[in-house]
Amino acid sequence: MGTRLVPNALNWDDLQLFLAAYRARSLTGAGKSLGLDQSTASRRLAALERGLQARLFDRIPGGLAPTSLAERVLPMAERAEAEAAAFVREVQAADEGVEGVVRLAVPDGIDSEFLVPLLPLLLAQYPGLVLELVASQQLANLARREADLALRLVRPRTGDLVARKVAVLSQGVWVHPRLLAQYGRTLSALPWVDWDESVGADTAPWFRHVVPDAHVVLRTNRIDAMVAAVAAGLGAGILPNALIRQRNLTSSSPLIKLPTDDAALACGVWLVAHSALVDVPRVRAVWRFLHEQAAIYLDDPTADAARTE
Numbered sequence: 001m002g003t004r005l006v007p008n009a010l011n012w013d014d015l016q017l018f019l020a021a022y023r024a025r026s027l028t029g030a031g032k033s034l035g036l037d038q039s040t041a042s043r044r045l046a047a048l049e050r051g052l053q054a055r056l057f058d059r060i061p062g063g064l065a066p067t068s069l070a071e072r073v074l075p076m077a078e079r080a081e082a083e084a085a086a087f088v089r090e091v092q093a094a095d096e097g098v099e100g101v102v103r104l105a106v107p108d109g110i111d112s113e114f115l116v117p118l119l120p121l122l123l124a125q126y127p128g129l130v131l132e133l134v135a136s137q138q139l140a141n142l143a144r145r146e147a148d149l150a151l152r153l154v155r156p157r158t159g160d161l162v163a164r165k166v167a168v169l170s171q172g173v174w175v176h177p178r179l180l181a182q183y184g185r186t187l188s189a190l191p192w193v194d195w196d197e198s199v200g201a202d203t204a205p206w207f208r209h210v211v212p213d214a215h216v217v218l219r220t221n222r223i224d225a226m227v228a229a230v231a232a233g234l235g236a237g238i239l240p241n242a243l244i245r246q247r248n249l250t251s252s253s254p255l256i257k258l259p260t261d262d263a264a265l266a267c268g269v270w271l272v273a274h275s276a277l278v279d280v281p282r283v284r285a286v287w288r289f290l291h292e293q294a295a296i297y298l299d300d301p302t303a304d305a306a307r308t309e
Contacts, residue, residue, distance in 0.1 A: 012084070014048045017078055018056060021045060022070060026063035085145050098285045099128025105147035106135050107223065114294075115151075122289050130283060142274045146285050150272045151290065153202070163272045166294035170241045171203065171265040174255040176233035185258060187211050191235035196221040202267040203238045210260075230255060238265055269294055 020030035021041070031041035049055055056073075057064040066074075106115055115133070122128060134147055142150060156163050160212040175190065175200060183189045188211055196219045209216065217235050220226050227247070228235040241257070248254035271290055277283050 002065075005010065010048075010052070013044075014051075015077055016082055017041065017044055017048060018070075019081060021057060021064055021079075022066055022074060025065070029063075067083070081144065098126045098281045100282050101130045101132060102149065102282050102286045103132040103134065103145075103147045105142075105150040106133065107153055108153065115290075118289075118293050122286070125281070125289070126285055129286070142272065142277075148273065148277055148280075149286055149290070151294070152270045152272055153267045153270060157269050157270055160275045161272055162275050162278050163270045164291060165268050166271045166291050167269040168266050169269050170262055171238050171267065172241050172244075172262055173236055173258040173260050173265075174230055174239045174244050175236040175258060176230065177256055178233045179236065180256060187236070187260075188213060191215050191217045193218045193220070193226050193229040193237040194233040195219065195226070197239075201238075203265050206261075206264045207238065227250070 016034060017030065020033045021027065024030045024033060027041045027045065028038045030036075030045075031038050034041070036044070045057070049057075054069055055067055057066055057072040104115070119131065122197075123131075133245070142148075151166075152163075155165070167280065173187065179190060183191070192211065192214045194207065194214070194216045195204070197204075218229050220229070223243075226237050227239060229235065229249070230239065231251070231253075235260070243261075244255055244257070271287060271294065273283060273287060278287065
């Protein structure tokens, strides 16, 4: 098959399909990310390859394998995607009013316990806002407009991002009283619920050092699952103090906090935005609101500002 590009063979939808197929490595995954069914994604990818007179993917059992040609053109496609996102940001930067959609990416647990209860106050100040909330342990890609703003528990160090440390989230080792009666208070004797390695938890070094031979019975990438497991008496876990104290107020079996070096378990809370969006009025309004409220709600607020290199 030749690689001669015929006139008008590529449009923006084709580029999106190529990137989605490359990232998902399957037609089902690519279609899902674009709101297409598998058969439509298959037909469109075949039509793209016919138009380009080039094979971009080999069809293999269970998915797609990028060809060497696809690997070569991927950086160009990603640059085009970034430029398109920059175009949208530049247009939106011309907005004058605090109105429209602001998409927030927030870690699991912080969304329901911290952010959602504050939204009536925010929307009372800015009734023209529409908020979209994305709660996940996975980091939203702000360059690709997966979110306008993000609260993160890790400081970003790549990308054209503006980040401000708005608080320090204190954490501790929490355990169900039934486990204490069974195993005692020695950390190494307790079963544990821990973060999955994919999360990259800041507490991982402490955990490996203090409980090197820990008996981990469950690993998870979701804080709601960790809280539920600890509350069910499955094991001890490192959890945000404010979150558990609030839960204990309404629980018939409150969790118990074990004495530890809490300073070693604390993690920063960072408010992050793309540099091209931070001065858009609606984004700036939500930024200021979250900055103020995080300092009030979370432990040991700080105000160290930084721009990533």
